[in-house]
Amino acid sequence: MPLVILSGLPSSGKTRRAQELKQFFETRIAAQSPDGTASKAKDYRIHIINDESLNLNKHVSYNTAADEKKARGALMSAVERLLSKDDIVIVDSLNYIKGFRYQLYCVARAIGTPHCVMFCGCLPDMARAWNKATGAYPEKIFEELVVRFEEPDSRTKWDSPLFVVVPEDTKLPEDEIWDAVILKKAKPPNLSTVVKVVKETNYLYEFDQTTQNVIQAILDAQKSGDPTKQIKAPLSNIPLQLPPTRVVTLSELRRLRRQFTSINKMHTLLDMNRVAEGFVEYLNQNLNS
Numbered sequence: 001m002p003l004v005i006l007s008g009l010p011s012s013g014k015t016r017r018a019q020e021l022k023q024f025f026e027t028r029i030a031a032q033s034p035d036g037t038a039s040k041a042k043d044y045r046i047h048i049i050n051d052e053s054l055n056l057n058k059h060v061s062y063n064t065a066a067d068e069k070k071a072r073g074a075l076m077s078a079v080e081r082l083l084s085k086d087d088i089v090i091v092d093s094l095n096y097i098k099g100f101r102y103q104l105y106c107v108a109r110a111i112g113t114p115h116c117v118m119f120c121g122c123l124p125d126m127a128r129a130w131n132k133a134t135g136a137y138p139e140k141i142f143e144e145l146v147v148r149f150e151e152p153d154s155r156t157k158w159d160s161p162l163f164v165v166v167p168e169d170t171k172l173p174e175d176e177i178w179d180a181v182i183l184k185k186a187k188p189p190n191l192s193t194v195v196k197v198v199k200e201t202n203y204l205y206e207f208d209q210t211t212q213n214v215i216q217a218i219l220d221a222q223k224s225g226d227p228t229k230q231i232k233a234p235l236s237n238i239p240l241q242l243p244p245t246r247v248v249t250l251s252e253l254r255r256l257r258r259q260f261t262s263i264n265k266m267h268t269l270l271d272m273n274r275v276a277e278g279f280v281e282y283l284n285q286n287l288n289s
């Protein structure tokens with residue numbers, strides 16, 4: 001039966017959500033009467049596959065590309081072994097490489113079973129704090145994984161249907177997940193998901209252009225060597241303050257732009273007139289802290 005692929009930053013609450021989902025499936029299945037469409041669900045077994053169930057150590061699994069490959073291999077074997085007509089499999093792992101999510105989707109497709117992706121959206125700062133508290137990942141590995149993370153995109157078939165949950169959500173979109181993967185109703189994602197997932201390509205395009213222009217203004221100003229380190233970025237009345245003693249690199253700017261884009265998607269979308277200033281404020285905060 002269905003394959004549920006979790007995805008999210010390290011220490012972003014995936015295991016917590018996986019357990020909530022398992023509990024929901026168990027409760028809903030137990031509540032089914034022998035009649036009705038969902039009664040066929042009564043004999044499902046539910047598995048959570050994660051580092052713990054596979055005996056993998058996070059301090060080792062993400063050390064090198066070869067270690068990661070081995071860990072992904074173990075995870076994939078477990079999915080292939082467990083996924084069947086009577087088994088629900090929840091893959092509670094980072095699943096941060098889109099090619100890997102595609103491979104998981106292919107396993108579900110090969111046995112003709114539905115799948116969905118649940119993205120645990122979480123700001124890096126929050127995940128970082130939770131990671132610090134538990135020591136789950138070494139700091140360096142945590143930061144590398146944040147940079148490499150390839151966020152699910154509901155426009156691709158392997159990341160769709162996509163359910164986005166954020167730490168503030170007290171409840172999973174249970175009915176929508178049930179309908180999508182157990183009843184196999186082709187229903188659009190719930191409203192809270194819709195507002196969080198950007199669909200309007202026009203908005204996306206303008207958002208990209210606006211933030212890109214701010215980055216270009218920074219690069220130009222650094223090239224000209226303005227000693228005030230204060231920039232008037234396009235479309236922003238708020239001045240952009242560069243760090244006084246160092247040059248900001250393009251890769252740092254790109255990373256901050258990606259983070260800002262994710263944050264914007266996770267919350268109510270900024271009005272387009274506010275994007276430039278929002279980005280400038282975000283840069284002021286993060287470049288000078």
Ligand SMILES: Nc1ncnc2c1ncn2[C@@H]1O[C@H](COP(=O)(O)OP(=O)(O)OP(=O)(O)O)[C@@H](O)[C@H]1O
Binds near residue numbers: 093168
């Ligand atoms: N919504 C939340 N509110 C408060 N604390 C949370 C929340 N979600 C997760 N945490 C805390 O963050 C830590 C990491 O959570 P969890 O193990 O679920 O994350 P994970 O994404 O599965 O991590 P990993 O990447 O190691 O698999 C735990 O200590 C957990 O208690």
